[in-house]
Amino acid sequence: ETGVTQSPTHLIKTRGQQVTLRCSSQSGHNTVSWYQQALGQGPQFIFQYYREEENGRGNFPPRFSGLQFPNYSSELNVNALELDDSALYLCASSPPAGADTQYFGPGTRLTVL
Amino acid sequence: GDSVTQMEGPVTLSEEAFLTINCTYTATGYPSLFWYVQYPGEGLQLLLKATKADDKGSNKGFEATYRKETTSFHLEKGSVQVSDSAVYFCALSDRSQAGTALIFGKGTTLSVSS
Numbered sequence: 001e002t003g004v005t006q007s008p009t010h011l012i013k014t015r016g017q018q019v020t021l022r023c024s025s026q027s028g029h030n031t032v033s034w035y036q037q038a039l040g041q042g043p044q045f046i047f048q049y050y051r052e053e054e055n056g057r058g059n060f061p062p063r064f065s066g067l068q069f070p071n072y073s074s075e076l077n078v079n080a081l082e083l084d085d086s087a088l089y090l091c092a093s094s095p096p097a098g099a100d101t102q103y104f105g106p107g108t109r110l111t112v113l
Numbered sequence: 114g115d116s117v118t119q120m121e122g123p124v125t126l127s128e129e130a131f132l133t134i135n136c137t138y139t140a141t142g143y144p145s146l147f148w149y150v151q152y153p154g155e156g157l158q159l160l161l162k163a164t165k166a167d168d169k170g171s172n173k174g175f176e177a178t179y180r181k182e183t184t185s186f187h188l189e190k191g192s193v194q195v196s197d198s199a200v201y202f203c204a205l206s207d208r209s210q211a212g213t214a215l216i217f218g219k220g221t222t223l224s225v226s227s
Binding site for chain 1: 117145147149155156157158159162164202204206207208210211212213214215216217218219220
């Protein structure tokens, strides 16, 4: 059984650019959540997708947006990158009727210069 | 809002020592509680969970009991190994809005020496 995968592993962007991060959910999982983890901190919830729609959002500005596709994979898009967006971005998937329990991918390390 | 507080680290132990990492929470309603572990350069791995009061989660020798009366979910292990060195995160599920967000503590770094 394949777990949650994310791409790319690392990414370097400059301030003001846009970035797209990708996530493939674990087999059989239909809910995807995204988190931002700054260095030395716990992950912070960005948003969750279920049935291709946003289903809950944390305290992040609208320049953070996402998509979920029919195969349950997902993208996180960040526009107008700021230096403070430098972080590890984690994707997590959950099984049907079990959104409480979230299984994480290895993350994408984003550096904004 | 809901929150999780963990003991600050780092926690430094010798191999085979007893481990306790304290975690307390504030929540409305009845959240599920989790411990995740993060090894250097990796994502989070689910270590154990408990979904209701008095439940005990356990995995790989680690245990934690959901204590509603003290709003705590302390992580314990009887005999740690060098391979247990990692960052440990306590988390709760927040169902106060649409969807289910996990709210994490700041993490506790564990370092085990041989």
